[in-house]
Amino acid sequence: xxxxDFLIIGGGPAGLMAALSASEFGLEPLIIDENxxxxxxxxxxxxxxxGSKAERAGTRGFEIGLELEQEIGKxxxxxxxxxxxxGYYPDGTVAVLQNEKxxxxxxxxxxxxxxASENFVSFPGSDLPGVYGAGAVQTLMNVxxxxxxxRVLMVGSGNIxxxxxxxxxxxxxxxxxxxEGLPKIGGYLxxxxxxxxxGVPILTRHTILNALGEDMVxxxxxxxxxxxxxxxxxxxxxxxxxxxxxxVGLSPLTELLWQAGCQMNYxxxxxxxxAWHDDLMMTTVPGIFTAGxxxxxxxxxxxxxxxxxxxxxAVKFLKGDSKDLQSRINDTACRLAGLRAGPFGQKxxxxxxxxxxxxx
Amino acid sequence: xxxxPVVIVECFQEIPCNPCETSCPRQAIxxxxxxxxxxxxxxxxxxxxxxxxxxxxxxxxFVIDVAYSDAESAVTMPYEFLPLPEKGDLVxxxxxxxxxxxxxxxxxxxxxxxxxxxxxxxLAVPKxxxxxxxxxxxxx
Numbered sequence: 001x002x003x004x005d006f007l008i009i010g011g012g013p014a015g016l017m018a019a020l021s022a023s024e025f026g027l028e029p030l031i032i033d034e035n036x037x038x039x040x041x042x043x044x045x046x047x048x049x050x051g052s053k054a055e056r057a058g059t060r061g062f063e064i065g066l067e068l069e070q071e072i073g074k075x076x077x078x079x080x081x082x083x084x085x086x087g088y089y090p091d092g093t094v095a096v097l098q099n100e101k102x103x104x105x106x107x108x109x110x111x112x113x114x115x116a117s118e119n120f121v122s123f124p125g126s127d128l129p130g131v132y133g134a135g136a137v138q139t140l141m142n143v144x145x146x147x148x149x150x151r152v153l154m155v156g157s158g159n160i161x162x163x164x165x166x167x168x169x170x171x172x173x174x175x176x177x178x179x180e181g182l183p184k185i186g187g188y189l190x191x192x193x194x195x196x197x198x199g200v201p202i203l204t205r206h207t208i209l210n211a212l213g214e215d216m217v218x219x220x221x222x223x224x225x226x227x228x229x230x231x232x233x234x235x236x237x238x239x240x241x242x243x244x245x246x247x248v249g250l251s252p253l254t255e256l257l258w259q260a261g262c263q264m265n266y267x268x269x270x271x272x273x274x275a276w277h278d279d280l281m282m283t284t285v286p287g288i289f290t291a292g293x294x295x296x297x298x299x300x301x302x303x304x305x306x307x308x309x310x311x312x313x314a315v316k317f318l319k320g321d322s323k324d325l326q327s328r329i330n331d332t333a334c335r336l337a338g339l340r341a342g343p344f345g346q347k348x349x350x351x352x353x354x355x356x357x358x359x360x
Numbered sequence: 361x362x363x364x365p366v367v368i369v370e371c372f373q374e375i376p377c378n379p380c381e382t383s384c385p386r387q388a389i390x391x392x393x394x395x396x397x398x399x400x401x402x403x404x405x406x407x408x409x410x411x412x413x414x415x416x417x418x419x420x421x422f423v424i425d426v427a428y429s430d431a432e433s434a435v436t437m438p439y440e441f442l443p444l445p446e447k448g449d450l451v452x453x454x455x456x457x458x459x460x461x462x463x464x465x466x467x468x469x470x471x472x473x474x475x476x477x478x479x480x481x482x483l484a485v486p487k488x489x490x491x492x493x494x495x496x497x498x499x500x
Binding site for chain 2: 047048049050051052053057058060169170172188189190191193194196197198199200301338339340341342343344345
């Protein structure tokens with residue numbers, strides 16, 4: 001592994017788009033990713049994406065991943081797979097672990113596009129085999145072609161819960177129900193409608209009390225809850241399932257940003273602790289950029305545009321400003337604002353506003 | 361509506377999305393500059409060609425034809441499950457809640473490269489049911 005001016009940590013939608021936009025202006029980025037396949041979560045997304053033509057709307061996620069990989073192959077962009085950034089040192093060295101060997105890299109600019117990790121809920125039996133995160137279920141089904149179970153309870157009705165339920169149904173798995181603690185469905189109604197019209201109940205104001213089973217999941221006890229999230233006696237019911245899938249939110253994966261000494265702020269609308277960043281995604285540490293879910297949980301389409309901005313930000317940081325660069329930046333920023341302009345972008349808009357005001 | 365096939369867009373939330381607009385060969389659907397706006401259909405321009413049905417990422421577009429026959433209407437829907445039905449199959453038609461609402465006959469299945477893995481299935485349903493039928497179950 002050889003050094004680079006611009007190191008991109010994470011080969012998901014944000015990291016890949018950052019590499020492409022930076023290479024347009026002559027940078028030769030190095031992308032490292034801990035997985036064998038690049039594309040991040042895109043490789044598991046079998047549904048068509050929303051957005052406009054410029055964001056490849058109507059294309060399925062995994063196909064977007066393949067398209068980006070092809071474009072990258074045509075440029076001076078290097079990819080190191082199964083390589084993890086395991087530490088950031090005060091002199092700007094990033095330690096990269098690959099094949100049991102650590103290589104110290106000292107880039108002039110770094111993009112931390114490490115994504116997010118799934119949240120968990122604990123309940124009696126939540127440690128039984130058969131309780132999965134939605135990401136694991138998607139990986140099993142859509143990357144390895146393995147059915148995770150036969151009868152599933154989905155916990156959470158955000159877009160991930162809805163989409164993974166649909167994919168389970170497509171794989172021939174019976175989804176017994178989707179439960180949601182809040183009084184209304186969290187994700188897009190169009191996703192919920194596809195599931196509802198195929199006959200799967202979506203139960204709002206419901207929670208899981210416990211999983212049944214000795215050696216593996218054999219059932220789940222669910223119950224209605226009131227507006228204080230207390231279970232309502234007499235509403236318990238047992239579902240015969242062998243799999244319980246948790247889709248209860250994501251948290252930014254920020255360890256490297258903490259190590260680098262970036263100013264971190266707790267912004268609930270963005271999913272937890274995130275690094276302060278400017279309009280070009282640069283953190284409070286000059287030369288360290290952030291983009292995608294690691295700087296606020298959103299959609300892959302916004303992650304791609306944030307990545308684009310971060311790549312252009314790295315160009316500006318390393319090579320200075322130019323008229324072409326500025327007009328490219330304006331265009332991307334405008335498209336990003338457009339995607340966030342609707343009611344579903346409200347949380348992200350508010351979160352990013354709050355974050356902007358946090359600068360010390 | 362009485363003339364023949366026409367598109368029904370069941371997209372009721374402002375989400376950032378516009379492939380319906382960009383895929384329509386007759387510019388019958390418009391979303392406009394704000395990509396979050398709800399699609400508007402100009403039914404004078406729409407001829408029910410079904411191109412947008414497979415392109416909608418939300419699978420929220422249907423084409424109905426109340427002039428299909430004297431007793432039946434046709435409903436075209438996206439269908440991403442296996443096995444695909446075949447022309448002539450009898451199926452149980454489902455409403456938006458997944459409840460069986462009538463019997464229906466499969467009159468057309470389109471699954472070429474242009475559908476991009478979202479095949480189109482057209483059902484003949486009893487007249488009046490075209491506003492309810494949005495899915496189906498293969499007869500077991």
